[in-house]
Amino acid sequence: MTGMKKQDKYQSHPGIELQNRQWPNRKIETTPTWCSVDLRDGNQALVNPMTLEQKLEFFTLLVEMGFKEIEVGFPSASEVEYQFCRTLIEQNHIPDDVTIQILCQAREHLIERSFEAIQGAKNVIFHLYNSTSIAQRKIVFGKNKDEITEIATQGIKWIKSHLNEFNGTLTLQYSPESFTGTEIEFSLSICEAVIKEWGIDKKTIINLPATVELFTPNIYADMIEWFCRNTRYREAMIISLHTHNDRGTGVAATELGLMAGATRVEGTLFGNGERTGNVDIITLALNLYTQGINPMLDITNLPHIMSVSDRCTEIPVHVRHPYAGELVYTAFSGSHQDAIKKGMAYQTQKSDPLWEVPYLPIDPTDVGRSYEAIIRLNSQSGKGGVAYIMEAEYGVQIPKAMQPEFGKIVQEFTDKKGKEITAIDVWNTFESTYLTPNPNFQFKSFKYNVNEDETCEGELHAIINGKDLRQAGSGNGPLDACKAALNTIGVTLSVQAYHEHALSQGSNSNAIAYVEIEKDGIKKWGAGIHSNITNAGIKAIFSALNRV
Ligand code: KIV
Ligand code: ZN
Numbered sequence: 423m424t425g426m427k428k429q430d431k432y433q434s435h436p437g438i439e440l441q442n443r444q445w446p447n448r449k450i451e452t453t454p455t456w457c458s459v460d461l462r463d464g465n466q467a468l469v470n471p472m473t474l475e476q477k478l479e480f481f482t483l484l485v486e487m488g489f490k491e492i493e494v495g496f497p498s499a500s501e502v503e504y505q506f507c508r509t510l511i512e513q514n515h516i517p518d519d520v521t522i523q524i525l526c527q528a529r530e531h532l533i534e535r536s537f538e539a540i541q542g543a544k545n546v547i548f549h550l551y552n553s554t555s556i557a558q559r560k561i562v563f564g565k566n567k568d569e570i571t572e573i574a575t576q577g578i579k580w581i582k583s584h585l586n587e588f589n590g591t592l593t594l595q596y597s598p599e600s601f602t603g604t605e606i607e608f609s610l611s612i613c614e615a616v617i618k619e620w621g622i623d624k625k626t627i628i629n630l631p632a633t634v635e636l637f638t639p640n641i642y643a644d645m646i647e648w649f650c651r652n653t654r655y656r657e658a659m660i661i662s663l664h665t666h667n668d669r670g671t672g673v674a675a676t677e678l679g680l681m682a683g684a685t686r687v688e689g690t691l692f693g694n695g696e697r698t699g700n701v702d703i704i705t706l707a708l709n710l711y712t713q714g715i716n717p718m719l720d721i722t723n724l725p726h727i728m729s730v731s732d733r734c735t736e737i738p739v740h741v742r743h744p745y746a747g748e749l750v751y752t753a754f755s756g757s758h759q760d761a762i763k764k765g766m767a768y769q770t771q772k773s774d775p776l777w778e779v780p781y782l783p784i785d786p787t788d789v790g791r792s793y794e795a796i797i798r799l800n801s802q803s804g805k806g807g808v809a810y811i812m813e814a815e816y817g818v819q820i821p822k823a824m825q826p827e828f829g830k831i832v833q834e835f836t837d838k839k840g841k842e843i844t845a846i847d848v849w850n851t852f853e854s855t856y857l858t859p860n861p862n863f864q865f866k867s868f869k870y871n872v873n874e875d876e877t878c879e880g881e882l883h884a885i886i887n888g889k890d891l892r893q894a895g896s897g898n899g900p901l902d903a904c905k906a907a908l909n910t911i912g913v914t915l916s917v918q919a920y921h922e923h924a925l926s927q928g929s930n931s932n933a934i935a936y937v938e939i940e941k942d943g944i945k946k947w948g949a950g951i952h953s954n955i956t957n958a959g960i961k962a963i964f965s966a967l968n969r970v
Contacts, residue, residue, distance in 0.1 A: 435637040438644035445682035455686040457491035464694040476734040493523040497539035498532035507539040523547035528577025549595040555603030578619040595627035631664035643678035650683035662686035672701040723790040751786040756804020805829025815845040821921040856949035860968040882907035915941040937962035
């Protein structure tokens with residue numbers, strides 16, 4: 423047997439005893455209150471924590487996006503954090519409808535310093551936390567449950583003792599840190615002790631963190647539902663979620679937690695944060711948006727949000743990050759490209775706005791991304807993607823019947839190159855295949871008259887195998903007459919297909935023609951561009967002749 427042996431080093435979570443759980447039958451139908459913890463949890467996890475200027479830039483972005491609750495730091499922990507809080511307040515950076523949140527441990531001098539930091543703010547969430555988990559009680563603190571509860575309730579008493587110094591509105595938030603590693607009954611009992619000490623007549627935010635994500639998201643949801651169902655003080659509680667992403671399921675855990683009864687979410691932009699990060703609020707919000715729910719955040723300019731985040735955190739967003747990554751609106755596989763191309767065309771033709779493009783769960787333009795970037799080409803791409811690029815980038819509408827031939831030529835090029843190719847590469851391939859003059863059959867001019875009976879007589883001037891020739895020919899229309907002129911010098915061909923369209927607007931516009939010919943049993947496509955459509959058609963015949 424290969425792989426890692428089953429062992430007794432790890433054990434699975436026993437799960438939560440929850441009869442008749444309700445959350446699996448629910449849907450998320452309302453937007454939670456978002457609280458950004460970028461400037462605290464996110465910042466504390468950076469290789470280079472943000473400077474005051476970077477924090478200000480980030481704070482401004484969060485306000486512009488519409489966050490109404492923003493954790494601005496842990497002001498009693500360091501001078502930089504303290505100064506940032508003071509700067510926000512003293513320089514009036516906090517809009518009246520935005521509440522700042524500060525984090526603090528249940529220690530007297532830290533609580534005192536925190537009150538100094540928030541002086542002058544209108545609305546503050548005072549976020550008190552202490553660790554409650556089995557492991558921390560045993561290994562870090564060496565304290566029993568009553569002693570851990572005492573830390574929390576003593577913290578509340580100290581906060582209460584400073585309330586008369588503060589003129590703004592203060593909401594209490596309490597987090598039993600490492601909630602996911604704590605017995606659920608103990609989490610409930612410590613939160614209720616806090617609420618009782620603070621006052622059951624006020625709303626308190628009870629934040630239930632997956633400080634470390636330890637199990638599948640359904641167990642987290644069970645914990646949230648169990649907690650909501652079993653507390654005596656549900657009315658006094660705003661249940662808040664704060665998930666980390668250790669198992670890669672922070673978004674799922676948060677979504678199930680909302681179904682289980684929570685109404686508030688703490689997280690960061692693009693999931694920055696300790697270890698594998700906090701839950702990504704951008705993903706959560708756009709997940710809601712794609713279910714038809716207003717996320718109450720402005721994410722219409724993701725490139726701007728990303729550039730501020732990149733600059734301040736110095737952590738680039740991964741190319742495959744949901745909604746935001748450079749490659750998420752790109753399809754390399756031919757069948758995907760083809761379906762997207764058809765979906766896009768269908769989307770612009772139909773009368774209702776419902777988004778129905780295969781492989782794209784969201785319209786890229788809703789988040790400030792563009793269609794042009796959607797299809798990129800590598801050796802997995804097919805004719806559909808090639809045709810899409812030619813049309814989207816150069817206005818060249820390669821006829822359906824010609825697409826397999828050109829698709830194959832591009833595929834050979836990408837195979838040779840061995841990596842992604844650009845739109846310019848595709849254009850260059852088209853140009854060198856169909857448009858570049860070739861001395862074997864070189865078109866110079868075609869002068870013609872159309873008779874009253876619509877027949878046509880003309881003179882073809884061309885260089886054929888190095889010889890400068892002027893040949894007359896007549897037929898049903900200019901192309902037929904040109905074909906007849908070629909026939910007189912032994913070049914026989916039949917035209918199998920013909921397409922044309924204007925390439926650009928205005929009086930100086932060019933036309934492009936595509937012709938498929940059969941000569942000596944061989945079928946080839948050609949293309950020609952000229953300001954005169956007849957000449958474009960004849961150039962296309964010459965292009966095909968050279969290819970035969
Ligand atoms: O992850 C966590 O538990 C925290 C707390 C301070 C809420 O960040
Ligand atoms: Zn955290």
